[in-house]
Amino acid sequence: MIVIMLSEACTPADRRRIIDLVQFAGTGLRVHTPELLSLSGDRDAIRALLSDEPCVLDIAKLPAAYPRSARLHGRPDCTPVTLGESSIGGPGFTVVAGPCSVENRSQLLTTAEAVRAAGAHALRAGAFKPRTSPYSFHGLGVPGLRLLAEAREVTGLPVVSECVDVRDIEVMASSVDMIQIGARNMQNYTLLREAGRTRVPVLLKRGLAATLDELLLACEYLLDGGNEQVVLCERGIRTFETSYRFTLDVAAVPVLKERTHLPVIVDPSHAAGAKGRVVPLALAAAAAGADGIILESHHDPATALCDGAQALPVEELPALMERLGHACAAAGRTMRAATPARAR
Amino acid sequence: MIVIMLSEACTPADRRRIIDLVQFAGTGLRVHTPELLSLSGDRDAIRALLSDEPCVLDIAKLPAAYPRSARLHGRPDCTPVTLGESSIGGPGFTVVAGPCSVENRSQLLTTAEAVRAAGAHALRAGAFKPRTSPYSFHGLGVPGLRLLAEAREVTGLPVVSECVDVRDIEVMASSVDMIQIGARNMQNYTLLREAGRTRVPVLLKRGLAATLDELLLACEYLLDGGNEQVVLCERGIRTFETSYRFTLDVAAVPVLKERTHLPVIVDPSHAAGAKGRVVPLALAAAAAGADGIILESHHDPATALCDGAQALPVEELPALMERLGHACAAAGRTMRAATPARAR
Amino acid sequence: MIVIMLSEACTPADRRRIIDLVQFAGTGLRVHTPELLSLSGDRDAIRALLSDEPCVLDIAKLPAAYPRSARLHGRPDCTPVTLGESSIGGPGFTVVAGPCSVENRSQLLTTAEAVRAAGAHALRAGAFKPRTSPYSFHGLGVPGLRLLAEAREVTGLPVVSECVDVRDIEVMASSVDMIQIGARNMQNYTLLREAGRTRVPVLLKRGLAATLDELLLACEYLLDGGNEQVVLCERGIRTFETSYRFTLDVAAVPVLKERTHLPVIVDPSHAAGAKGRVVPLALAAAAAGADGIILESHHDPATALCDGAQALPVEELPALMERLGHACAAAGRTMRAATPARAR
């Protein structure tokens, strides 16, 4: 991407003439501000063309539409992101598990302890739930965050939870180890901007009709704010097929790995929509080279307040962990070491 | 939808037993809160089944998943929504036109005057712009709102403009005649909740991968807050076709008209992506029975700071208005009377 | 598209070297045969590059990926296609109507007479029906063609009917005025090739997941065989929305009109899936500039052997014709004159 910077003295007529000139030499002219033009094309050709224009201050070449997220020459293949005392990205595979939502103390602690005992690495659970209907359960809110803090204290597991309101960013940042920005908010730029101002790791889920480039551009909002701790998450896209809830786009894993240095994980639960399909999708994600998975698990799915149908019973987690080990081996990885039990 | 209300004395064991019972009599059990169950099924059958359960307080039947938006027996076919001194909905067809964004005073006033002179009924222009890239132009902000107020003062046209941040709802509510909630924020429930607390008319655009039922459920957030002034807008969905920007779903017009009493308009500009296709799509929308259109028009599209390619030059508006008259006749409607010029 | 023709004397090593050379000068190298390379790029640059290669016979520039279908400089905007004594394309708007399938003599003749009386211009009805399930009704076959011939004889209406088997092309060509190739067979190249060898006009329907360019390339098979009488038909594409059967892509009309000189019509019935939506979609198609519509109509939809739900009762055709007149006016067209009743 070529960016042309104009001086403040640039008149509309100057601007118009420059636009006419560059439209012969480039494509996809996108005018950003009165002081900035951007387009695709050859920088030298554009430079030559505009050499006599006094109000052109500079002609720069950005390495990509998302310069901070892009996997560029000289950058590592994958920049690990902190998750409590552990991390996501690198040779180890990370498993985040837990219920769709925090329902009550006993449900959360029972599930969290089972997640830890199975060898998973972090706990997920929503205190604030975005729901399609205004008449559905929307989460416990701040009391849910307090229960999450307790679960972390008891199990030693770091905690991932979703933020749905820009006004909650501060309380989230002080309560959880990783803030999730969900699929429906992937292009809620206000929320992205504010999360980008914190230094708390962010898990950014792909919108259900977002292209991979749009996901990387949304991510760029976070990085542009100075927060470099971002994990991307494929969670299924919307297609014509109605046999399941969303179409898990497993090819997103290798394609994102080509384009970005940030870790990429997969949520197999929302796409599956039904328990029996979660394990095959989790294994597929690991075999395709994901840095981890985040899945819904519950100690009693039949009574779950949301998404019970797709929750893996916690007693099936140990078998999944073992099978994930084989799938990781296919991808040339190993399972990350488990979080040790807390001494009490 | 059947809703079962439980008493606070309900123990988990009671709750579990009730769930087991209703799962035989209904389908799609969705548990909302510890005090509420909802499912589909026959109310009388469920009532009989639960007659011996002391912790069941009441069993209610909601008329639809979106009871406030639904076109129910006894409701009018279409409830008009106020737009300045005019309205959207009913026998008249409404045209809202204007630039993608407020760029400066002269651009806005020139375009606004041309919009009024062509006989269109309201002015659109963005002061806050949601953009895919963090490096693009994001609008003038509050100064843009002030220019919009001036344009309204000068032309008499009511003003429609987008709100992208829940923290701006108040300033928007005091500045514009209709708040637009854009496609990317259709499921930003925080924003919907706050807009639902105002009494300013809202234009709710369909998300680019939202089903029509999801649009109506998003709308329900607004109505649930007490704001009954909502207009729905089809603006193109995302499909596999790449020949244009989005696929205009013209069938959304008759289908929404079957399901809701709220007015339905169409944005032909974002789907078209190119000027030459805007007029055919606008005419198609009118012929299919839409209550109006909202389109991008600019006095000098080549210099527009955003979406110039799809902006209709203002000098083509009068011919469009005339052709829309024929398309409205096909749908059994007439064009709404123009806003008279302001006496100065 | 640049095409490079190689001599038979070209060795694999020669070919490899040429490929390496052109990959620096062009993009999208698509190797067709050992004697042909094709790619995008600048012909002069490629010519210069290959000037020393003795086994390059010629370097030609095709005007488009679909040179025969493309709307090129010097060609008319729209080439009318014969339909009996009438035609499709040009200033007049054409209406083709009739039942999904030929069921029996009385059904067909009753419907055909009503179609003619309403002022529609041709009769459609399937004798061979492609069906998703092997256990569904698949049409009357050749006896159905005989009934169609009788209906034409009685009403004077030309007849459009679908061919689903390459071995039926001859009998179809001698029985009907226009052979329909349905959406499911749009990329049945065998059928396209054989239909291209006849001189019977062809109605080619867009596949339900075909891009507009793929439709034009499928059309090119017909034209490449020497059959220049082809009408294209938009009939709805498959998307995530499930509120109706297919998403009618009304923007396909102006986009195809930009790209091809062939007539473009719309089938509003299959997308609608329900009677009440057929009229709005038909009007939208006319207003968007289509050259005609083809719709399902039946004298008794409740007993139709297929697609009864989306069939417009014949008694509603006259009102539709009148409303189409207004929609045509919006698009700057007029309704084509009706077929006069046969003197008996």
Add this chain to the structure above:
Amino acid sequence: MIVIMLSEACTPADRRRIIDLVQFAGTGLRVHTPELLSLSGDRDAIRALLSDEPCVLDIAKLPAAYPRSARLHGRPDCTPVTLGESSIGGPGFTVVAGPCSVENRSQLLTTAEAVRAAGAHALRAGAFKPRTSPYSFHGLGVPGLRLLAEAREVTGLPVVSECVDVRDIEVMASSVDMIQIGARNMQNYTLLREAGRTRVPVLLKRGLAATLDELLLACEYLLDGGNEQVVLCERGIRTFETSYRFTLDVAAVPVLKERTHLPVIVDPSHAAGAKGRVVPLALAAAAAGADGIILESHHDPATALCDGAQALPVEELPALMERLGHACAAAGRTMRAATPARAR
């Protein structure tokens, strides 16, 4: 699915009355022929309703819309399908590899030998190629089949090749071990019917916009003809994402396994569109529980006459086979034993 059989004495009035009756008791009435009605609903309720109707011969209940493909009570989980002296389905994992098309003797034999040496189980290569453009390479035709026979003779590998023309079914049936019906022909019912009359195993690929139920219904055409040797193949569907060629729907594997007793394999090449993504997708398919994969491999991808970009170089096959072993282990399977080299 309930099927109601009517006597030949049934008058239209009888038929109409019966239809009216069953519409109160069932849903989704689909009338097949004058002698047959089908619908969903409760058989006993419908039987009671029609007890006084003398022209109702019988009321039967079909186990599913696709009774022959469905995984029903009493059937095995997976019915293996013969492939030469080996098979697809059961505990072993099968790898079919080879070039997109047969280009010449040396190319085919070189690649085939490498495929065998790597331990893959069958050879794929097209003699007839369906191509989007009429101006592309369409395969060598019958001489290509002869080269395939020679490759089988030399390597001992069974051969899979695509049939695109119903008139070629016989020559294909006598030349190859498994006839492929490609994605574009999945709903070419003529071809399905004729392939169903042979007893040659068929590989049926999912259409690029076909639902899984439509794939099973297409499969039912084959089984209905008496050919019980059918393997289903997921090969990527068309979605809005343009970062790769098609979206590999890995969830199709567990969902098809729930619904059918037929083997399910995956083609990772066409979805990937680029070499570097083939291996991750192949591993994902194996981990998700597929019975095998079919992939494009070439001894010199840069010179391939079609699909070179997505062909895995044959020298990378051995490493893939090893990694597939791990992915199979994740799914609880093992790699099928390799075809021994031919004694010469």
